[in-house]
Amino acid sequence: MAHLLLVEDDDSVRISLAKALGRYGHDVATASTGPLGLQAFRDRGPELVILDVMLPGTDGFDVCRQIRTSATVPIIMLTARGDDIDVVGGLEAGADDYVVKPVEPRVMDARIRAVLRRGTPDRSPQPTATYGELVIDRAAMTVTRAGRAVALTPTELRLLLELSRSPGQVLSRQQLLESVWEHSYLGDSRLVDNGVQRLRAKIEPDTTAPAYIQTVRGFGYRFGPV
Amino acid sequence: MAHLLLVEDDDSVRISLAKALGRYGHDVATASTGPLGLQAFRDRGPELVILDVMLPGTDGFDVCRQIRTSATVPIIMLTARGDDIDVVGGLEAGADDYVVKPVEPRVMDARIRAVLRRGTPDRSPQPTATYGELVIDRAAMTVTRAGRAVALTPTELRLLLELSRSPGQVLSRQQLLESVWEHSYLGDSRLVDNGVQRLRAKIEPDTTAPAYIQTVRGFGYRFGPV
DNA sequence: CACCGGTGTCGCAACCGTGTCGCAGACTTC
DNA sequence: GAAGTCTGCGACACGGTTGCGACACCGGTG
Numbered sequence: 001m002a003h004l005l006l007v008e009d010d011d012s013v014r015i016s017l018a019k020a021l022g023r024y025g026h027d028v029a030t031a032s033t034g035p036l037g038l039q040a041f042r043d044r045g046p047e048l049v050i051l052d053v054m055l056p057g058t059d060g061f062d063v064c065r066q067i068r069t070s071a072t073v074p075i076i077m078l079t080a081r082g083d084d085i086d087v088v089g090g091l092e093a094g095a096d097d098y099v100v101k102p103v104e105p106r107v108m109d110a111r112i113r114a115v116l117r118r119g120t121p122d123r124s125p126q127p128t129a130t131y132g133e134l135v136i137d138r139a140a141m142t143v144t145r146a147g148r149a150v151a152l153t154p155t156e157l158r159l160l161l162e163l164s165r166s167p168g169q170v171l172s173r174q175q176l177l178e179s180v181w182e183h184s185y186l187g188d189s190r191l192v193d194n195g196v197q198r199l200r201a202k203i204e205p206d207t208t209a210p211a212y213i214q215t216v217r218g219f220g221y222r223f224g225p226v
Numbered sequence: 227m228a229h230l231l232l233v234e235d236d237d238s239v240r241i242s243l244a245k246a247l248g249r250y251g252h253d254v255a256t257a258s259t260g261p262l263g264l265q266a267f268r269d270r271g272p273e274l275v276i277l278d279v280m281l282p283g284t285d286g287f288d289v290c291r292q293i294r295t296s297a298t299v300p301i302i303m304l305t306a307r308g309d310d311i312d313v314v315g316g317l318e319a320g321a322d323d324y325v326v327k328p329v330e331p332r333v334m335d336a337r338i339r340a341v342l343r344r345g346t347p348d349r350s351p352q353p354t355a356t357y358g359e360l361v362i363d364r365a366a367m368t369v370t371r372a373g374r375a376v377a378l379t380p381t382e383l384r385l386l387l388e389l390s391r392s393p394g395q396v397l398s399r400q401q402l403l404e405s406v407w408e409h410s411y412l413g414d415s416r417l418v419d420n421g422v423q424r425l426r427a428k429i430e431p432d433t434t435a436p437a438y439i440q441t442v443r444g445f446g447y448r449f450g451p452v
Numbered sequence: 453c454a455c456c457g458g459t460g461t462c463g464c465a466a467c468c469g470t471g472t473c474g475c476a477g478a479c480t481t482c
Numbered sequence: 483g484a485a486g487t488c489t490g491c492g493a494c495a496c497g498g499t500t501g502c503g504a505c506a507c508c509g510g511t512g
Contacts, residue, residue, distance in 0.1 A: 025285040153458055169365040190500085191460065197501065198459090207501085216367050217468080217499070218380025224366075379469055380499095416489085417471065423490060424470090433490085443479070443488070 002116060003027045003135060005046035007037035007063060008078065009055050017108065024109040029147070034058030038066055041073075045137050045144045047130075048112060050099075052078045076111060131224070134203060134212060136164055145203055155180070156199045163213060163223035172220040196221055228342060229359075229373070231272035232256045233263035233289060234304065235281050239327065246331030252338070255373060260284030264292055267299075270373025271361040274338060276325075278304045302337060304329070355390065357450070360429060360438060362390055371429055381406065382425045389439060389449035398446040422447055 004026050008014040011032075018028040029044050031037040034055045041049060049067060053060040064075055078099055099111055130136075133146040141157060143150045152160065158180045163171060173192040181191065196215070200207050214222045230252050234240040237258070244254040255270050257263040260281045267275060275293060279286040290301055302323045323337055355362045359372040367383060369376045378386065384406045389397060399418040403409045407417065422441070426433050440448045 025287050155459070166365075170367040190462085193500065194460075194502085201502095215500075218383075219367050222366060381470070416473085419489060420471075420491085423492095427491090441489070 002048055002112065003044065003046045003130065004029065004048050004050060004112070005037065005040055005044060006030045006050045007032075007034065007040075007055065007060070008050070008052040009033060010052070013052075021109065021112075026109075026112070034060075034063045037063050041067055043144070043149055044147050045135055045140065045142050045149070046073065047135075048074045048076065048116060050076045050078060050108075050112075054079075074116060131164065131167065132211060136160065143203070145205075150202055152199070152202060155195060156202065159195050159199055160203070160223075163221065167224040168222065169224075170216045170219050170222045176220065192221075228274055228338065229253045229270065229272045230255065230274050230276060230338070231263065231266055231270060232276045233258075233260065233266075233281065233286070234276075234278040235259060236278070239278075243329070243331065243334065247334065247338075250331065250335040252335075260286075260289045263289050266373075267293055269370065269375055271363070271370045272299065272373070273356075274300045274302065274342060276302045276304060276334075276338075280306065300342060357390065357393065357438065362386065369429065372431075376428050378425070378428060381421060382428065385421050385425055386429070386449075389447065393450040394448065395450075396442045396445050396448045402446065418447075 004021065006014060006018055006021075006028055008017070008030070009032050014030050014032065018030050021028050029040055029046060031040045034057055037049075037051070037055075040046075051060040051063055055063070058066075060077055064077070067073065067075065076099055099108060135144045137143070138161065143152055143157070143160065159176065162176060162179050173189050176192050176195075177189055180195070196213060197207075200210055200213055203212055204210050212223060214224070216222055230247060232240060232244055232247075232254055234243070234256070235258050240256050240258065244256050247254050255266055255272060257266040260283055263275075263277070263281075266272075277286040277289055281289070284292075286303055290303070293299065293301065300323075302325055304325055304327055306327045325334060325337055355364070361370045363369070364387065369378055369383070369386065385402065388402065388405050399415045402418050402421075403415060406421070409417075422439060426436055426439055429438055430436050438449060440450070442448055
């Protein structure tokens, strides 16, 4: 459903909450410290981050600010009951919501959905899209596959964005040439073939049986599940 | 009446509901897991999908989202009584209706008809056309018959698209040559015959009694129900 | 000035699609 | 009923389309 990152130092809370959210259909990655959380954030490009406020070393607010320097991903802060809830500080740091521990998984799930639904109006429709194990973050212009970041060149990224803009639909070489390469003439357009081939080499686990980019002989290419 | 896909992991529910809906005149395909459901969806191209919310592994919402990335087919979610019914999340995922288990077949049938009747008002114009058990998706350039994907070569596909563009109308060999083959001269045009023959071999259940492509002796071919 | 990553071009190989041919069967016409 | 024409259909070989590696160019950078 959604790729989440949960940063929480308390083992029991982290594990049980991750499991519970998994049952609600979320794909949950976890980290136990602030630095590890930032690392995981960069690697996995989650659609939403859940941050414990009280973390050893760099605390939740710090992590929140760090993330905000590079991304607009929704962030939910977790605070222990009885903590001085520094809502103002948290909102300043850029959090989207607050949840008090101990938290019911059902409630957490509802909050997650609420925040995701709320979205951010200024973002283009669908900032991040997930296709199988491929995650495309249009806001951050990053692509991750199976949790690992994929380094794409500008052209490869444009091609992937264009293809994934209309999943399941065949795009002709001519169309791709115009939208990605901004050429209007279709010469001997092995250019598109080559672009697709290079993109496949980076995002396809098995290029002999493409999982994301299908070639439709005689027509063009189609992005989407097989 | 309608081609349905039922995705439900509980054997007894799946089998009994499928049977019951069959008695109401529906053509029901079933799948027991999310991935199998997606597979079946792609293969059979059903007119409506019934999804259990709680599935092992990828849950109903997930399947719903996946389907929505490529199709606008109506989706009805099935939830167990007492489950936390996340209607908002489900509607956000793209579901069209909710039904609580255990469900009366009569009720289910009514809901199915209601959803189908409601149609697809706000959705993008359906580029897919259905003729009997033949489904032609002009955007994805795919053809399925009786739920099974049909692999067509470029020429076969162009021919089918051309013929189905004007159902019930006879197209001459000359016309087909020009539109499909982009030849203007009609030499020994066994070419068209051959193309039709190859196409029939793939989409006709019984080539001796063509259900989709009729030959009009002396004139050409006609696409459409007998 | 050398280096380097990105990108367009070229060429080769393999596979699949497709046009051609021939024959048999079906339909029409006389 | 017979001849002539039209269509179905299997076989085959040529050619086109695509995948993919190699190379050259080019702009930016230390």
